[in-house]
Amino acid sequence: MAASWTCMFLCTLIHVCFGGKSSAQVSEIISSLDDDIIHELEQRLFVRLLERMEREERIACLKTIYLLEKNRLLENRLLDVEIRLALAEEKLGRLDDSVFETSNSVADGVFQDKNQTVLSTIDDGIINRTKKQNVPIRRITASGGSSNHVAFSAQLSTDTLELGLHHMIPFDVAITNEGGAFDTTLSVFTCPVNGIYTFMCAQTSLRNDYIQLEIVINGNSVAEMYAAGATSGSGHGYDQGFNSVIRRCNTGDRVWVRVHNHDGTALNRYGSSFSGFLNWIL
Structure with missing residues (x-):
C-alpha cells in the first residue's frame, strides 16, 4: 500500500x-x-x-x-569500482603468493644443484687422488673405519673493523681446506655429507676493546665466544676467547661465524681463526 x-x-x-x-x-x-x-x-x-x-x-x-x-x-558506479578494486587486489595477492613460491622453488633448486656439484667434485677429487696413489677407496661408517677427509681452518687477512649486528666474520685465508667445502669468498663451510662435525673458533680483541662472536649453523647460534682486553693497569690490553661445538649436520647445512648481537665492532687478525672437521659420516 x-x-x-x-x-x-x-x-x-x-x-x-x-x-x-x-x-x-x-x-x-x-x-x-x-x-x-x-x-x-x-x-x-x-x-x-x-x-x-x-x-x-x-x-x-x-x-x-x-x-x-x-x-x-554515482553511488552505483562507486560501488562497482570498489567491487572491481577488491577483485583486483585479490588477484594481485594470489599473484604475489605464486611469485614467492616460484622464487623459493628456484632458489632451493639452485642451492641443491650447487651442493650436489660440490659433493660430486669432492668425491671425484678423492677418488682420483686415491687411484693415482694406488690407495684403496674406503668409506667411513657410523661404526668407525677410514673416512673421506673433510677439514678446514681459516684465518683473517687483516683486522676487521666496523662490525655491526650479526655481521659475518670474513675468514678469507684458508690454511687447510681438505675436501674444498670451505668458501673463502663467503667465509662459509657447507657440509658435504650427513655426519657428526666439530667446529671451533678463536677470537682476539683489539687493544683495550671487547668482542663477542658466535658459531651459527643455518643462521642458528650453537656456540659463543667472548674476549675483552684490559682497559687499565699494566697489561698489554688484548684478550682471546675460544669455544668449540660438536654437532650433527646434514648435507648442505651452512656454518659460519658472526658478531653476537651488537657486542663489539672490531676483531684482531692475530689469534683469530675458524676451523672444523668431519668426525664420521652417518
Missing part, C-alpha cells in the same frame, strides 16, 4: 474527480485500486502539481529530482 502522503494526494485527486464523496467512500475507492493504477494516479497527480507551480518552483523541483538521480547513479 502506498505511503500516507501518497494516500493524502490520492484522496485530494479523488475529491477533485468525484466531488461530494465522503471520507469513507474515498477510502473504499482507494482500497479497490491495484498498485499499477495507484502508480498511474501518483504520476498524474505529480504532473498536476507541477502545472500549478510557478516556473521557478518547477525548475527547482526538477533540478532536485535530477540531482537525486545523478547521485544514485
Whole structure:
C-alpha cells in the first residue's frame, strides 16, 4: 500500500474527480485500486502539481529530482569500482603468493644443484687422488673405519673493523681446506655429507676493546665466544676467547661465524681463526 502522503494526494485527486464523496467512500475507492493504477494516479497527480507551480518552483523541483538521480547513479558506479578494486587486489595477492613460491622453488633448486656439484667434485677429487696413489677407496661408517677427509681452518687477512649486528666474520685465508667445502669468498663451510662435525673458533680483541662472536649453523647460534682486553693497569690490553661445538649436520647445512648481537665492532687478525672437521659420516 502506498505511503500516507501518497494516500493524502490520492484522496485530494479523488475529491477533485468525484466531488461530494465522503471520507469513507474515498477510502473504499482507494482500497479497490491495484498498485499499477495507484502508480498511474501518483504520476498524474505529480504532473498536476507541477502545472500549478510557478516556473521557478518547477525548475527547482526538477533540478532536485535530477540531482537525486545523478547521485544514485554515482553511488552505483562507486560501488562497482570498489567491487572491481577488491577483485583486483585479490588477484594481485594470489599473484604475489605464486611469485614467492616460484622464487623459493628456484632458489632451493639452485642451492641443491650447487651442493650436489660440490659433493660430486669432492668425491671425484678423492677418488682420483686415491687411484693415482694406488690407495684403496674406503668409506667411513657410523661404526668407525677410514673416512673421506673433510677439514678446514681459516684465518683473517687483516683486522676487521666496523662490525655491526650479526655481521659475518670474513675468514678469507684458508690454511687447510681438505675436501674444498670451505668458501673463502663467503667465509662459509657447507657440509658435504650427513655426519657428526666439530667446529671451533678463536677470537682476539683489539687493544683495550671487547668482542663477542658466535658459531651459527643455518643462521642458528650453537656456540659463543667472548674476549675483552684490559682497559687499565699494566697489561698489554688484548684478550682471546675460544669455544668449540660438536654437532650433527646434514648435507648442505651452512656454518659460519658472526658478531653476537651488537657486542663489539672490531676483531684482531692475530689469534683469530675458524676451523672444523668431519668426525664420521652417518
